[in-house]
Structures are given as C-alpha cells and as structure tokens.
Amino acid sequence: MAMQSSADQPIPVRQVSEAVGGWIAKLGMIWVEGQLAQINKRPGSQMVYLVLRDPSADVSMQVTTFRRVFDTVVPPLAEGARVVVYGKPDFYVPRSTFSIRAEEIRQVGLGELLARLEMLKAKLGAEGLFAPQRKKPLPFLPRCVGLITGRASAAERDVLENAKRRWPGVQFRVENTDVQGSKAVPQILPALARLDADPEVDVIIIARGGGSVEDLLPFSDEALIRAVADCATPVVSAIGHEPDSPILDLVADFRASTPTDAAKRVVPDVAEEMDRVAELRRNAWRSVARILEREAMGLGAFRQRPVLASPYSMIDGRRNDLDELTRRARATVGHRLDRAADDLGHTLARVRALSPMATLERGYSIVLGPTGHAVRAVEEVAEGDVLDVRLASGRLTATVAEVTPSTTPTT
Incomplete structure (x- = not known):
C-alpha cells in the first residue's frame, strides 16, 4: 500500500x-x-x-x-x-x-563456467552473430586506430610499438580500462561506444595479454559481445595468446592471435609497401619494354614486306600491265578496224557492182517513158512519145520516130 x-x-x-x-x-x-x-x-x-x-x-x-x-x-x-x-x-x-x-x-567452477560459455556461444551463434557475412573488412590504411586495453599493459605497448614501427604516421585513440575482474565490462562498454561514435576512428582493437579462463571471462560477456556485433566500425579481437579463445574472437570482424599480430594486421608495413611499389614499378617497366620491343619487331616486319620495302615495284608492275593491256587493246581495235574496212570495201564493191551507175558507165542508158517509168519493151511506147534517156554522164530527150517490134525471143 x-x-x-x-x-x-x-x-x-x-x-x-x-x-x-x-x-x-x-x-x-x-x-x-x-x-x-x-x-x-x-x-x-x-x-x-x-x-x-x-x-x-x-x-x-x-x-x-x-x-x-x-x-x-x-x-x-x-x-x-x-x-x-x-x-x-x-x-x-x-x-x-x-x-x-x-x-x-x-x-x-571451471567446468560450469565452460558449460555456460558453450550455451551462450550456441545461443549467439543461432542468432547469426558469428556469420561470416556480418564481418566488415579492415581498412587498408586507417586514419586513426582505436585501442581498448589495460593501462600501461604489455598489450598496449606491443600494439603501439609494432604499429608505429610498421607505419610511423599511424594515429591512436587509446581507452584504458580494466581488462579483468568485475569492473572490466562496465568500463569497456562505454569506451567501445565512444570509439565507435568517433568518425575519425576507422578500426578498433580490443587487446589484452594471456590469462586463465576466469581472467578472460569479461571478453565472453553477453553484453560486450552484443555491443561489438552492433558496432559500425570494424573490431579486431586481440585477447590473450593463440590457444585463448573467448567468445569475442567469434563476433569480432577479425581475430588476431596476439596484440602484436593485431598491430601487424591493422596497419601495413611501410617498408614492405615501398618494396611492393618498387617491384610493381619494375614489373610495369618490364611490361612496357616488352610491349615496345614486340611492337618494334612487328613494325620492322611490316617495313620488310615488299609492299612497304619497295612500294614503286607494285606501281611499275601495274604500269607494265597497263602498257601491255593498252597495246593489246590498240592491236585488237586496229584489227577490228582493218576487218571492218575490208568488209566495208567488199560491201562497197558489191553495192557498186549492183548500182545502175556501173551499168551506165559501161555504155548503157536508162530510157524513161512519158509516164516516167523505165521502158523495157517497145510495146510500152508509141511513135511520137518523148523519152528521157539517162546516161552515165547527163541525160537526153528523144522522140520515138519508129517502133520496131523484136522478132528474137529474149533470154
């Protein structure tokens, strides 16, 4: 009440x-x-x-x-x-x-703790928190690296020293928290939220040295696991040594075997990258040189072809062909003209042979009656008719004085 x-x-x-x-x-x-x-x-x-x-x-x-x-x-x-x-x-x-x-x-006891961890692992796995498709890729060259670790710990020293040795210009945002005991998770959760909300932090490392199962229990805590799964920033788990496997390793975007390995995975080695760039430049120069050499050989082969080595030879050959064709064309036309002239001469001779003028030139004449038609028989004229007599050269007008019928049959 x-x-x-x-x-x-x-x-x-x-x-x-x-x-x-x-x-x-x-x-x-x-x-x-x-x-x-x-x-x-x-x-x-x-x-x-x-x-x-x-x-x-x-x-x-x-x-x-x-x-x-x-x-x-x-x-x-x-x-x-x-x-x-x-x-x-x-x-x-x-x-x-x-x-x-x-x-x-x-x-x-340890057995009961491990059994509880297995149950929690199965529960979170069934929810898909460990699925590979949820993993976010690590940036090639992060602008700033967030680090959650114990204050003045060996893990902090390993990460910072190895990262700066590999890439001297790398920047860090360090959040020092307890990494074991009852205060660990309550301190890590807000530190993780601050780093995830920082737009300059491209990747977050959670690091701690090795320890017993009880020492590493905070990194299998359900609240921390779900907070890491909800992070928009890629998270790297670097807890303990290679045999240690808290649940954080399964939900993190990348699992590093040690804090030193985390530093190597997060930032590239400037010396290795420079060597890689130099090797790529050498490969590029070799590739360009091979291409130029191949193209030069191809160009030389083209230049050695007859059409390019002696381009006028083809023109000369075509000129000779053209001259030969012209000669043959002229000869053919000449032969045809000669044959045509002969045919024309023969035709002209035949025409002349059939022409009345040839007959007239042999002394004959053509007598045209009064009606203007050729007179072939004496019966066609009468005495007194005026006849027109055509000769090979000129014409005569004659009057019929007498008509004498022919008594010899014509052939």
Missing part, C-alpha cells in the same frame, strides 16, 4: 525505513550470481562482509555471511571469483542500507 503523506503531515524517517524494510523482507530467499569485488574479514567478528558486483554492469551490492559459511567454500574464495549466493534480502533500518544475508555460497 502507498504511504499517505503531505507537507503538513510528513512521514518520519524511521517509518519510511521500516516500511522499506518490510517490503524487502517479503522477497524471501533468492539465488544471486556475481563476482566478488571485495572481501572484508574483521578480526574478532563472526561476520564476513562481501561486495558482489554484476560482471556486465557497474552495479554492486553488499553481502554479509557468517564466517563459518564463508570458510566452508572450497576452494577458498578470493576477490574476482565468480560465485552464486543463496540468501535473504535484508534492509538495515537504522542506516537504511540494503544487503543480502547469505546462508550458502557456491563458487562457480
């Missing part, structure tokens, strides 16, 4: 604290999992005071337990251990503080 209060009738502090304590007391016994961030054993006290922190968030709570409960845990508890606590939520009214009074503490 809500407590009724007003400015005129405020509720005393003790009543508020007692009410909160009553509400919390109704929760009953619960199991809570977390990581031990602090252990305080006070001399002469039968109570042990613990601080239990959430591995994925900056949230912690106080846990109190009897020394006999604490000492029965095997192996002995130490700061950083992952534990499961069975207890009752408790609210201490005089100080208004919340805690859990633990009646049983179980340390999460």
Whole structure:
C-alpha cells in the first residue's frame, strides 16, 4: 500500500525505513550470481562482509555471511571469483542500507563456467552473430586506430610499438580500462561506444595479454559481445595468446592471435609497401619494354614486306600491265578496224557492182517513158512519145520516130 503523506503531515524517517524494510523482507530467499569485488574479514567478528558486483554492469551490492559459511567454500574464495549466493534480502533500518544475508555460497567452477560459455556461444551463434557475412573488412590504411586495453599493459605497448614501427604516421585513440575482474565490462562498454561514435576512428582493437579462463571471462560477456556485433566500425579481437579463445574472437570482424599480430594486421608495413611499389614499378617497366620491343619487331616486319620495302615495284608492275593491256587493246581495235574496212570495201564493191551507175558507165542508158517509168519493151511506147534517156554522164530527150517490134525471143 502507498504511504499517505503531505507537507503538513510528513512521514518520519524511521517509518519510511521500516516500511522499506518490510517490503524487502517479503522477497524471501533468492539465488544471486556475481563476482566478488571485495572481501572484508574483521578480526574478532563472526561476520564476513562481501561486495558482489554484476560482471556486465557497474552495479554492486553488499553481502554479509557468517564466517563459518564463508570458510566452508572450497576452494577458498578470493576477490574476482565468480560465485552464486543463496540468501535473504535484508534492509538495515537504522542506516537504511540494503544487503543480502547469505546462508550458502557456491563458487562457480571451471567446468560450469565452460558449460555456460558453450550455451551462450550456441545461443549467439543461432542468432547469426558469428556469420561470416556480418564481418566488415579492415581498412587498408586507417586514419586513426582505436585501442581498448589495460593501462600501461604489455598489450598496449606491443600494439603501439609494432604499429608505429610498421607505419610511423599511424594515429591512436587509446581507452584504458580494466581488462579483468568485475569492473572490466562496465568500463569497456562505454569506451567501445565512444570509439565507435568517433568518425575519425576507422578500426578498433580490443587487446589484452594471456590469462586463465576466469581472467578472460569479461571478453565472453553477453553484453560486450552484443555491443561489438552492433558496432559500425570494424573490431579486431586481440585477447590473450593463440590457444585463448573467448567468445569475442567469434563476433569480432577479425581475430588476431596476439596484440602484436593485431598491430601487424591493422596497419601495413611501410617498408614492405615501398618494396611492393618498387617491384610493381619494375614489373610495369618490364611490361612496357616488352610491349615496345614486340611492337618494334612487328613494325620492322611490316617495313620488310615488299609492299612497304619497295612500294614503286607494285606501281611499275601495274604500269607494265597497263602498257601491255593498252597495246593489246590498240592491236585488237586496229584489227577490228582493218576487218571492218575490208568488209566495208567488199560491201562497197558489191553495192557498186549492183548500182545502175556501173551499168551506165559501161555504155548503157536508162530510157524513161512519158509516164516516167523505165521502158523495157517497145510495146510500152508509141511513135511520137518523148523519152528521157539517162546516161552515165547527163541525160537526153528523144522522140520515138519508129517502133520496131523484136522478132528474137529474149533470154
């Protein structure tokens, strides 16, 4: 029930604290999992005071337990251990503080941790977070490299020194965080968000040296894995050594075996690139030289062809052919003209032979009667008719004085 209060009738502090304590007391016994961030054993006290922190968030709570409960845990508890606590939520009214009074503490063993990691890996894999098509390619030459690692750690030194040795002009944005323990994930998540939001950062490296499975647990945390999967910037995982394989290796866009390997993968080696450029230039010159040599040989072969070596020989040959054809054409035309002239002469001779003029030139004449037609028989004229006599040269007019019929038959 809500407590009724007003400015005129405020509720005393003790009543508020007692009410909160009553509400919390109704929760009953619960199991809570977390990581031990602090252990305080006070001399002469039968109570042990613990601080239990959430591995994925900056949230912690106080846990109190009897020394006999604490000492029965095997192996002995130490700061950083992952534990499961069975207890009752408790609210201490005089100080208004919340805690859990633990009646049983179980340390999460390595086998159970590995089993949980396998279950988480299967769950995330089923969601497609490890699919190759989600992987983003690394830039060839990043403008700026984001680095998340422990402060003054060997991993930070390996990445920076090897990267600058390979490419002296490379720029870094370094975010120093805890890389193990309960504070690691709560510090890495905001650092990752800052680097991913920076437009100048082209690639992000998360680096840490080797360690035990418990030391590397933050890099298998579900919240961190999902944050890396959601990054728009390519992420390189460089956790531990070659045998170490946190889940971060599976979701990252590239998995480097060591921090040194990450530096080699992220930035190119300027000496190697210069050698590669020089080799490409030599190959290009050789290719150009081969092309020029091949073209020069082809041009020489073209020049040695008869049509180019002696171009006028073809013209001379064609001139001789033209002269021969002209001579043959003239001879043919001449022969045809001669034959035509002979034929014309023969035809002219035949025409002349058949012409009446030839007959007249031999002394004959043509006699035309009064009607103008040739007289072939005496019966065609009568005495007194005027006849027109045509000779080879000139003509005569004659009058018929006598008509004498022919007594000899004509042939």
